[in-house]
Amino acid sequence: MSTAVNEKRPLGGKRKHSAIKPSRILIHLMLLVLVVVNIFPLYWMASFSLKTTPEIMGQEKVLNEETGKYVRLPANHVGLPRHWEWNNYPEAMKTANMGKLFLNSLIVSVFTILLTIIASFMATYAMTRLVWKGRKLMNKFFMLGLTIPIHAALIPVYLILKRIGLLTSTVEIIPGVLYLSHLSLIIPYAAFSLAMGILISVGFMGDIPYDLDEAAFLDGCGVWGIFFRVILPLMTPAISTLGIYTFLQCWNELLFATVYISDSAKFTLPVGIQQFFGQYTTDWGKIGAGLVIATAPTLIVYVLLSKKIQAGFMAGAVKG
Amino acid sequence: MNKSWTYRLNVLLFLLPALLLFCTILIAPIFLSVRDSMYSFSNFTGSDRVFVAFGENDNYLTLFSRYLKDGSTLNTKYIGNALVTAFILAALSTFVQLPLAMGIALCLGKGIRGERAYLTIFFMPVLISTVIIGQLWFKIYDPKGILNAALSAMGVDKSIFGWIQSASGSKWPFTGQWLAKGFGYTALIASFIPVLWQYIGYHALLMYAGVKGVPADLLEAGRLDGCTEGQLNRLIIIPYIKPILRVSVIFAVTGSLKSFDLFQTMFGRDNDPAVSVPSMLLYRFTSLSNEYGLGSATAVILIVLCFVFALLINLIFRNRGDKVA
Known part of the structure; x- marks a missing residue:
């Protein structure tokens, strides 16, 4: 069904195809933004399922070897887990x-x-x-x-x-x-x-x-x-x-x-x-x-x- | 064919399972709901049933009175807020979600590389349980969630953004407090975003199927007559797929009126009458407070609304269709 429509278009379109190209790229860009909006919450869900609460909240501390003091790590919302917490599953x-x-x-x-x-x-x-x-x-x-x-x-x-x-x-x-x-x-x-x-x-x-x-x-x-x-x-x-x-x-x-x-x-x-x-x-x-x-x-x-x-x-x- | 009594019996036997299901679960309960909505009772056997209709304890009167009888305290059983929330949701779904879905459908339906792949991705959230989506967005809106994290990374003070978390009853738009609190009230819009996110792909799929069904020669004719793409959309494709738009509008509107899962997941814990939808009242009356009379009245209101809106939408689309044809 879809191919029938596709094949017919260039025939009647009077070689409009090439003229449309830039707008096509724009459409693809918009659609890709939507794809990201669609996927991102799911990615985020999967990523925080493998982290600990302190890591997400930025309450995690590590020892700085040079100064000998504990340093707070930044909150890790978007990135991959620093250590993979498979135990959550x-x-x-x-x-x-x-x-x-x-x-x-x-x-x-x-x-x-x-x-x-x-x-x-x-x-x-x-x-x-x-x-x-x-x-x-x-x-x-x-x-x-x-x-x-x-x-x-x-x-x-x-x-x-x-x-x-x-x-x-x-x-x-x-x-x-x-x-x-x-x-x-x-x-x-x-x-x-x-x-x-x-x-x-x-x-x-x-x-x-x-x-x-x-x-x-x-x-x-x-x-x-x-x-x-x-x-x-x-x-x-x-x-x-x-x-x-x-x-x-x-x-x-x-x-x-x-x-x-x-x-x-x-x-x-x-x-x-x-x-x-x-x-x-x-x-x-x-x-x-x-x-x-x-x-x-x-x-x-x-x-x-x-x-x-x-x-x-x-x-x-x-x-x- | 022969119409002997055995033939009639066979007809009846074939219809029997469907008729039984239909009459006992769909038809009879409507009448039972109407009857029960005239009584007040909290025992499931109905032994404490008291007739209250048309009196001062009328269930509908209770549902629609904002304040208790002494006029001092807010009536926690007030359905008005919930109904307005559902109406706003229905309006947003129809006038924001559907045009967006239409846009997607037009982009994809007229043939673009990877259209099926796009569609498959956009449709994905439809299949995820709304309970899960509610919880996911609950986490996104969390004071320590990703939205506030992103805002604070951009240098916006996140302390004023409660998004959906209860903040001293300032959540409902018409209470007046939200203006004073700046962004204190965001719950309604915040709860529409997940709806949009989940169902836009559904409507886009329906409309995409419609766009694909427009005969190619109709479009050819339009192009030969010198139509621009915009004119093709407006004058040929959209009128052609009106029956599908009707279905989409009915789904969007009745779906909004009936919505429960998302709101129960995001706001159910607060048990706050200010942020609720009609189905949540129905749930509370049935499961939490055992006020079956009030619950039945809520159900009757929902049934009537669904019927009225379905009729109205059919009417609107029928008239417009006649003009086009």
């Missing part, structure tokens, strides 16, 4: 219980994605492939969900879940991994991803030729057979788009997670690191290490899958 890992936080967030995300995909594929199938009165209206009804803020559900769902004891339940569905009370996050997250899930699925399912349904029907498939044997296998591209969208919705969610989960063993990543920051307000190195550990996996995955992830973001927005 295992300590942050341990005190914040990062492994567990990651596992909890991952489990909640995976099950949210599963639930969202199942519910939205099934509903989309019913609304686009099955013929019944009111299916258009039903689609509009689901699209209401795009405007309803997640905050609407916070208190009513909280009161109900608290009443039935789900929030304080100690039951473990998969011991040490999936807790029953994680359902209190999975279900609302899935519900709030549903509208976008259906929107995305409608787009993808519309691309599957209807002839396939008819052929399968003539071969003796019922509505369930068509769904499982024809539609589902062809919906795999939608799974990645929808999965990425849903993942980004729930991986970083804080409001529900912080209100609904009170047991630190069940904390998701945002809640856990929030607590961790609260405990270590003055130990800069440790906080920096915590920040880096919490950010790194997301960024690594992003570097590997950047195109897919960007597509996942756009799929919903452009159609919505």
Whole structure:
């Protein structure tokens, strides 16, 4: 797509290309400034994660051999660490219980994605492939969900879940991994991803030729057979788009997670690191290490899958 | 096709998971919130529920009264400041962030070496948890943080720069004290910068996709007619990608109204009603003070605002679209 536009430009541009050059350099310069603005806070975060607080604050003193006096070293904010304090990492890992936080967030995300995909594929199938009165209206009804803020559900769902004891339940569905009370996050997250899930699925399912349904029907498939044997296998591209969208919705969610989960063993990543920051307000190195550990996996995955992830973001927005 | 009852049952079965999720988690809570906002109660079973609507203890009345009834002390449940903060944030996002993102999108979208690489870098902060970004900027704004270090290196006295740290309640712009204290009040702008930093890449990506979608022959025609680059942007590209701009504006506005993570991370510890957003009040009423009636009223206000703004934005864009077409 991009090359098509690029190739066409010089043709109609009447050799404007060379005239534009200086302004192009200016544009590159501006963009590079933005790149620095984008990257610098992250570099700074990584750099102070490897320093001690005294080094950052300029409270570090060294012995001057000639005079025999202690001299204060200047504060080191931007530079590389004078001595690399790798210890910050295992300590942050341990005190914040990062492994567990990651596992909890991952489990909640995976099950949210599963639930969202199942519910939205099934509903989309019913609304686009099955013929019944009111299916258009039903689609509009689901699209209401795009405007309803997640905050609407916070208190009513909280009161109900608290009443039935789900929030304080100690039951473990998969011991040490999936807790029953994680359902209190999975279900609302899935519900709030549903509208976008259906929107995305409608787009993808519309691309599957209807002839396939008819052929399968003539071969003796019922509505369930068509769904499982024809539609589902062809919906795999939608799974990645929808999965990425849903993942980004729930991986970083804080409001529900912080209100609904009170047991630190069940904390998701945002809640856990929030607590961790609260405990270590003055130990800069440790906080920096915590920040880096919490950010790194997301960024690594992003570097590997950047195109897919960007597509996942756009799929919903452009159609919505 | 045959419309037997088994067919209808199958339709229902396919819809069932989505319908269940949707009705129990999205639709029913709206009605429950409206109902609960008329009561005052702090027990989750609702056993101490008292009807307060339209009386002097009305939840909405409490939220919108700045002073307690005796007129002496500030009402810590006052939502006005939080709402104005959210509105300012929405305005800044729409009128500062989006034009900047548009600029980036136009620069990249019209074909420049390394456009994908730029885009990939600009989009990166979107994926980082806002909790982390809040904490990172909290450290940047710290009295001993890098911002003050840079300022003092440039010879600016840093003692007056509190940025976001609590400084004797002088943080909110309309309290009047910030003028007296010079730069004492900077929290609002300081909290907008991370929002800008995090989401500009998101909007730039959306708009970039839009710019890429403008048919090449449309641009060719414009160039042949002697359009300058500025005219191409103004007369062809921007009108063409209006549907995407609409989505961007809706995201920016409703996102600002709903914002929570960043403010909770940066200001949550102070528990200061002066620097808060509506969602933080909702959080406090639910989790800290168990005032579920007030919390429900806050939620209703948020729901209404989100709906009204989404409608308004759709209306604005529809009218303009008609004129162009």
